[in-house]
Amino acid sequence: MLISQYLHHFKLCSKHPSPQTARALHARLFKLGLSHSQLLLNCLLDAYGKCGHLQDALNMFDQMPHRDLISWASFLTALNQANRPRQALSAFPTMLVLDALRPDNFVLTCLVRACAGSCELRMGKQVHAQFLLSRFNDDDIVKSSLVDMYAKCGVPNDARAVFDSISVKNSISWTAVISGFARTGLKSKALELSQAAPVRNLFSWTALISGFVQSGNNIDAVHLFIEMRREGIDIVDPLVLSSIVGSCANLALLELGRQVHANVIALGYNSCLFIANALVDMYAKCSDIISANGIFSRMQLRDVVSWTSLLIGFAQHGRAKEALALFDEMVSEGIKPNEVTFIGLIYACSHAGLVDRGRDLFKSMTEEFGIKPSLQHYTCFLDLMSRSGHLDEAERVIHDMPFQADEPMWAALLSACKQHGKTKMAIRISDRILDSRPEDPSTFILLSNIYAAAGLWDSVAKVRKLMTAMEVRKKPGFSRIDIGKENQVFYAGETNHPMKDEILVLLKELESEMRRRGYVPDTRGVLHDMEQQEKERLLFWHSERLAVAYGLIKTVPGSVIRIVKNLRVCVDCHTVLKFVSDIVKREIVVRDATRYHHFKDGTCSCNDFW
DNA sequence: CTAGGGTTAG
The missing domain is CATH 1.25.40 (Serine Threonine Protein Phosphatase 5, Tetratricopeptide repeat)
Structure with missing residues (x-):
């Protein structure tokens, strides 16, 4: 073959990545004594890089007798x-x-x-x-x-x-600058620029939409996507779809997610790895873990993200066994887990009380898979140890790890001390937290409860004072319920909803039935200093209860009620929802700030860990 | 022969 023919082969190799052909050509080059052609070597280097065979590219680069600027550019690329x-x-x-x-x-x-x-x-x-x-x-x-x-x-x-x-701006430079403003959350600047751009093509739409998703403007992203569809932009590249599926996941918009999924199928992108991964995550985050599993099992090609997405989905939905089984299957298929996979695994163990398995996994993370644990890993691990009552080991984790423990970490340990009745340890840790100036409202509640339980009223007063000084206030809680295409948002304490009276009647009825079954309001989660009755009244108007009552009134008997909440569910609401699921014989699924609760027949999938 | 924008899991 002539050099030009080899060149042609290499070009094909770069365009349609195939490591086999690259390696074969490499071998032929040496056999035919052409290995001194700088041009061919550079080409080959480029081909290895483009095929994703980094190691081959690196080896080759190291062994090249002469390296020019082109070799360097290919290597860096x-x-x-x-x-x-x-x-x-x-x-x-x-x-x-x-x-x-x-x-x-x-x-x-x-x-x-x-x-x-x-x-x-x-x-x-x-x-x-x-x-x-x-x-x-x-x-x-x-x-x-x-x-x-x-x-x-x-x-x-x-x-x-x-x-x-x-001097000559093209679509690439426009896209780069639009994306820059969109991703830093400068919404109007980004929109202004995109209006000014000479061409509005799929790329500029994608830059805008993805930028908005990245900066957390999920709702704007969704509206823009709908506008883009209306303008009839041809989706010749699926990347914008994975962005928008991501925003459906973030907003827990199951209905829209399903519609986008239908679009994905219609456009022929359902075998695209990025999209399928995003869909698995979306269904899991919309609390439809069954569909997430369905997408996953139909995938022809799966990477570590696919496995990890479903694994974390299972873990957050309280299905630890499935999560762990998935991990074993993943490893036996030769997929190497990464740092995110281990977050999901330890989390799963933590919420199912699988201490030994979790300890083994944490060990194997470094020893077998060579992954250095991050602060987040240590936090998960500490959570596992402390929830299961291994408090001394948990505290040792804090002392032995190469990071400074942060407030959530100490708070996790503290709440476990309380759970397991370790009063002395709890007070020691509380004093330590109080000295280091906590910021999170939930930490203050925890501290105040612990001091109050121990009768340390001076310390309770100190917590209160600090709280007022720092103007600690809980974020307003809200819950959303989607019924078909309509969705309703309820705020805690809301009293001007058009259906307020009906909701009130239903909640009162449910409460008296719950009390008959032994329900006692748990007011420990109430931050304010007030009378017991007042505290109970506050709990009564928590947003998830309003949303559930509304759902019970408006939906077909037997259907699942899905609620999305911005904060974590409080202890009392958790108990209430368990009772309600049993009284009305309905499955209630709540996505809170960190995980999912499937309430059914009086129990919750989280096993009361959250 | 080498270069630029938009992409999924915590």
Whole structure:
């Protein structure tokens, strides 16, 4: 074969990644003595990178007798594509020193992209300075990537400044700057720019919508998506769909999620990995774990994200056994778990009281899978130990870990002390927390309850004083219920709802039946200093109860009632919902701020751990 | 032969 034919092969290789062909060509190159052709070697390096065979690319790069700027650009691109931007940045000095090369526009672009990928703003500015001093300082492509870098580092105004200096703006530079404003939450600026853009194509819509999802403007993202569909934009690329499925998940909009799913099928993207993963997560977050499982089991191709999404779904829905079984299956299929997988696993063990399994998993995380535990892992692990009553071991976790324990971590330990009646330890830890100036309202409630139970009224007063001084106030709680296309939001204590009277009557009826069955209101969760009766009245108007009552009035008997809540369910509401599910023989599913509760026949899927 | 925008799990 002629060199040109090899070239053609390599190009095909890069376009349609196939590691087999790349390796075979590599071997042929050596056999035929063509391994000194710089052009072919660079091509091959590029092909390995594009096939995702990073290790082959790295080996080859290390062994190349001569490396030019093209080799460097291909090498840096391979690292960027493999999501290892820091490695790209740390390799760069070698180019200057060992290979005595000055970066060209291609290499500069790679470096900027590496800074963007690792959020290295300082380094990014240095590269920017190098670029301005170089003879390539007119290059619009480098400028485009600088726009993206500043956008990703959260400084959209700097992105804008570079954008303004681009002489010929194209759809890529417009997209980068729009996305920068959208993702930092500067909504009107982003919209303004997208109006000003000469072309509104799928990419600019995607930048806007994804940016909004990333900055938490899920509702705006949904509206924009609907507008985009109305404008008849052809969805020739599925990425916007995974974004919007994500916002359905964040908002727990099951109905819209189903519609988008139908769109996905109609557009022929249901075998796309990103989309399928997003769908698994969406159904799980909309508390329809059955459908999540269904999507997962029909997937032809699954990666670690697919497995982890479902695993965490099972864990949060209180199905620890399924989560653990999924993990075993995953490992036996040769999928390597990552740090997120272990969060889900330890969480699952923690909520099912599987101490030994959790301890083994935590150990195997480092020893078998080489993953260094983060603070979040330690928090999960501490939760497992303390919930199950291994309080000394839990406290040892805090002392032995390489992180400073934060307020939620101490609070988790403290609440377990209380649960297990370890008064002395509880007071010791409370004093410690109080000294370190807590901020979370729920911590104050916990502290005050503990001191009150021990009769330490001086300390109770101290907590109260600190609380007032810091103006600690609970966020207003609200609950949403979706009935068909209509949805209703209820706020705690709401008294001006049009159906207030009917709701009140029903709640009163339910309460007297509950009291007959032994219900006693648990007012420990009430922050305010007031009479018992007043506290009970406050609980009576908690938003989830209003939403459930409304649901009972408005829905067909026997159907599942789904509630989405912004805060965690309080102890008393949890008890109430268990009673109600039994009295009215209805399944009630509540998604709270951290997990899911399936109330049925008087019990909850969370096993009263939340 | 090498470079730029939009993507899923906690």
